[in-house]
Amino acid sequence: MNYDRNFFLPTGPLSQLEGYEYREQQQKMADQVMNILTDGHIGLIEAGTGTGKSLAYLYPSICFAKSKGEKVVISTNTINLQEQLLEKDIPVLFKLGTRFKAVVVKGWSNYPCWLRIKDLQEQLEDEKDSQELAELEKLLEQESVSEVTKLFESTAADIKEQIQAESDLCLRGKCSYFNQCPVFINRRQAETADIVIVNHHLLLADVAVRQAVGWEENAVLPVYYHLVLDEAHHIEDIATDYFGVQLSLLRIRRLLGFLYRPYGKNRGLLAGLRQNLSRYPSEEGDDLLEILDWQLLPQLRMVDEAAVKYFAVLEEELFQDRDDSDTVLIPYSGLEQGALLESYDRFFTSLVTLKTQLENLISLLEPDEGDKLTPYLKRIEAVIADLEFLMEAADRGFVYWLKKQQRQHGCVLQAAPIQVGEQLREHLLFQVKSAIFTSATLTVNNDFKYFCDSIGIGHSENWDLNTAIYASPFDYQNQVYLAVARDMPSAEHPDFAAVLVEHLDPLLAVTQGRAFILFTSYAMLRKTAQLVREHGLDQKYNFLVQGEMPRTEMLDRFRDEAKTVLLGTDSFWEGVDVAGDALSTVIITKLPFKVPTEPIAAARSEQMRLNGINPFLNYFLPQAVLKFRQGCGRLIRTKTDRGLILICDKRIMERSYGKFFIQSLPACSVHYDKLQAIEQEVKLWF
Ligand code: SF4
Structure with missing residues (x-):
């Protein structure tokens, strides 16, 4: 062709x-x-x-x-x-x-693993009418990979987690379902x-x-x-994300849960094994049961306890006197010191013991049973290696840090390559x-x-x-009213959110809502959302606030409902396509510079400084310009769209670097004015 x-x-x-x-x-x-x-x-x-x-x-x-x-x-x-x-x-x-x-290939977790489904079915054998069994059977009945993946998308998250395909758990050629496996059918389709x-x-x-x-x-x-x-x-x-390393209590518990979940209905591969051994008693089976009951299952509990303690001490030690921050950089001298050392030793030793016991069990099992457990052994080894790597924090090609997670998930120990x-x-x-x-x-x-x-x-x-x-074929000169508010205080000023909210009503009145307000921090977003409610603006407009509902729901409601105003951070600056009248105003609250203390940004800028390169001009500025362009790009999606872009950060006009932002946008006039004047002009323009 x-x-x-x-x-x-x-x-x-x-x-x-x-x-x-x-x-x-x-x-x-x-x-x-x-x-x-x-x-x-x-x-x-x-x-x-x-x-x-x-x-x-x-x-x-x-x-x-x-x-x-x-x-x-x-x-x-x-x-x-x-x-x-x-x-x-x-x-x-x-x-x-x-x-x-053409064939679409998705990541492993988008497909169910037949082997894991069969294992879960066995574990559920005594619960004939369970909803879970019904869901599993429905999946197995599907004839094509696309039907399976579509159905799998809507499978309940807790079941999904137990049966999704995972690269390091897959037995590949050794798996008896290899020929029917959706992952590999998809791969074979991709080959041709x-x-x-x-x-x-x-x-x-x-x-x-x-x-x-x-x-x-x-x-x-x-x-x-x-x-x-x-x-x-x-x-x-x-x-950066892919080649990085992360360790959290969640990761440990997920791994332990795959082996054995003691609460509620006993689940996990070891629970299944135990069930089979009890069902068909034999002399060898009794020995294996003893190993399970007296070694492995108690050891899983010990690992869990040691992990809980380790992450608690880690958080306590590293966040001492740092209430204002959710991230702490880890120095290249590592973490193997002080009070942390004791909890680390206990955690590390518990993992090594678990690994040894699991190795022993696998060596005593029939090969097909042992093969199912081997990937989990490899996972334990990977956790041990990651734990050592993170505690030593010695590779200067990486940056290491500890971050508090939202919603009671404890903290996560992380490392990422600097380049x-x-x-x-x-x-x-x-x-x-x-x-x-x-x-x-x-x-x-x-x-x-x-x-x-x-x-x-x-x-x-x-x-x-x-x-x-x-260049975009759109006529930005006529489709966009680009305004910079010259009387907005700096985003660091305590009155910033109050001034913004004070001017929102007249601005939103022009387009009847239909606005995106883009923030660079959750704190500012939350403060603005609170003031909007205190001023009763939520009685006039339908505010969709990030963090209060899922992202997809926010977007669906924004498109479908009248008088909507969306308050969003990071993920709304790009990849969101709302064409037509539904979106008529984009308000950029602050130029989207990366926070200089954010670990990867800090490490990259330090490396540049050491190499005699100006990190502001060569990293922070270009990165912010690209993100700014994405944010502004939300507004005009078709040649008939029209609307207002309001920039509330006057540094774009007053600092020498501001021209990089303006010149990176498609050509259109910039109106640098007081907010009241902008409100009047915009009314006429629309
Ligand atoms: S080949 Fe791998 S992913 Fe597929 S069913 Fe077997 S173990 Fe699961």
Whole structure:
């Protein structure tokens, strides 16, 4: 199947579709993607909202894969975009007669594990009418992988956790359900696909496996040499998260719970084993029961107690006199000292004993029973290794910290790599023939430097980059009223929230709500929400406050209900698509600079300082500009959308760096005025 350079033209096949619009940027981007795939380059393509970038990379990728017989992997940040490609964009191409095979591969936990289902069924044997059994049976009845995954999505969370597929628990070829397993049916489908659609997290899981097995072997994904990364601006954060280490009481309890859950109905693999041994008595069985009852089950309790104590002491010691902070950096000298040492020793020893006892049990079991427990043994070993790594805190390529979690979940001990560029460069970019990074926000002031540095291809190296910026086709000059409030106090001023709330009523009256108010901190969001209620604004408008309901519910209600105002932080600055009149105002309360004391930001900036690089100009500023662009980008999603962007942080006009923010937005006039004047002008403008 050859690439048709007329495909996107008014005379080309795409024009047959209802609602077709010719977009020059889309045509150019598609040609560029085709050239990069064919010539084998690294491409960096920024495509503004409305360019139609999904089709602009899908169509050439499909043509390339079909004509060359070489698979193209497309990676997105979210499952939502994976599904959008499959359900919206790919059907468009099918409709036009393009024939190809595309398969979505999701992370392990999106599929049920047949082996774990069977184990749970056995444990539930005595509860014939239980709701859980009914749910399991329904899953087993499904005929296709897509039916199974769809049904699995709506399975109750507590059951899901007990039966979801997990990479390190999977027996792979040794599993008797291997041929029916949805994970591996999906993988086999992907092997024969032209296009494989994944998310960044899974892509990195594949990269990690390939480091061990080599690039020429199937790993999590089938062998591939061509890659398109959409929402590519997330790849650094996802890689930082993926290559990091976390240890919490929750992780320990989850592991112990898989083996044995003593409360309520006894559950877990050891409970199942115990049940079988009691049901069919034998001499060997009695010995095993003794090991279970006198060694392993009491030891599981000891690990739990030791873990509770360890995390409590950790929190107490490290957060001493630090009531104002939820994060403490751990020095490279490590934590093996003082009062903590005793609880650590106890916790560590309890884990090692558990490991030894489990090894012993496995050696006495029939191979098929032992095989089921072996992955849990590996998990215990991984916990021991992570615990040592975190306590020593000696690897200077990492930053270590302890963070308090919300809602009584205790604290989590964490480490993250300070830089991931080298990993991405060596283990991904050096391995593929072509890689295209695309997003609506890759550049700062029309420069890809920040993004290049983040993925390990800084300008100093001799990379054959193929770059382009395709501006949004929307008419921002006429579609957006961009205002900066010159009389807002700084966000640190105690009156900031009060002044904001005082002016909200007249502003919201213009658009009858339909506003996003974007914050950079939960504290400010909560304070504003409280004042809104104290002033009775919630009687006039329907306030949806992050933290008070699930994110998806907030978005559904925002779209469906009248006079809504959404108060959101981080996750609402991007990836939210509310087209049309439903969203008419976006208020940016503060320029979204990272908090300099946040562990990864602090470590990256310190490393830059040591290398003679200015961290503000080369890290904090570009990062904030990209996020600011995303936040503003929520407003205009189609060519008929109109609305107000109000920036409440006057540093954008008064500081020299402010121009980087303004110049990074699509061209439109900036109205720098007092709030009252803005209210009047906006009324006329609408
Ligand atoms: S192959 Fe792995 S994921 Fe699939 S059923 Fe077996 S153990 Fe579970």
